[in-house]
Amino acid sequence: MTTMAAYYSVEQYPEKLSRTAQRILDTLDRGESRLHDHYSQVRGHQRTTCRKVINVRIPQIGGPPQSFSVYMRDVSSGGAGFIYPGHIPEEKVMIGIPIPGRDDTWFEGKIVRRKEYIQEGFWDYGVKFTDRLT
Numbered sequence: 416m417t418t419m420a421a422y423y424s425v426e427q428y429p430e431k432l433s434r435t436a437q438r439i440l441d442t443l444d445r446g447e448s449r450l451h452d453h454y455s456q457v458r459g460h461q462r463t464t465c466r467k468v469i470n471v472r473i474p475q476i477g478g479p480p481q482s483f484s485v486y487m488r489d490v491s492s493g494g495a496g497f498i499y500p501g502h503i504p505e506e507k508v509m510i511g512i513p514i515p516g517r518d519d520t521w522f523e524g525k526i527v528r529r530k531e532y533i534q535e536g537f538w539d540y541g542v543k544f545t546d547r548l549t
Contacts, residue, residue: 420504422483425468432500436486439498439537440466443488462491469497470511470519480509487512494524494543500536502529510542521548 428436444464469487472480485497495510506526511519528541 420481420501422471422473422481422499422501422503424484425486426484428500435535436498436500436537439532439535439539440486440488443498443539447489462489462496464488465490467513469495469513471497471499472509472511473503473505474507474509488539492544494527494541495522496528496539496541498537498539500538502531502538503540508542509548510544518549522546523548 425433425436447462447464465487467487468484470482470484472482474480485499487495487497489496490512495512503526508524508526510522510524512522513519522542522544523546524542524544526540527543528539530539531537532539
């Protein structure tokens with residue numbers, strides 16, 4: 416029997432965890448700006464810093480997907496980066512990006528990067544989009 420992990424949304428974070436998330440996003444942005452020239456030569460798509468709350472769904476066999484929200488840190492036509500205060504072991508995810516005045520735009524994706532920030536309890540994730548769903 417498989418036990419589902421309990422994921423929680425940005426709206427459920429205690430104030431201290433929300434402040435920690437913002438501090439980590441600031442740190443990641445500073446590091447990204449220092450390494451921009453190097454990464455731009457390696458990446459297939461140009462990334463744009465984007466601080467937005469996005470929706471994540473993890474498909475479940477025989478049941479509805481687990482849904483929760485996270486802080487997005489960047490986006491490109493090929494994928495998105497986000498942080499979450501915990502390990503997400505699943506590989507396949509769906510990402511919903513809110514568009515003002517419209518329904519979320521949903522993508523199917525694969526987690527291709529996981530990096531833990533041990534002292535802060537957060538993980539940095541990179542998702543490669545494999546299909547546009549809406």
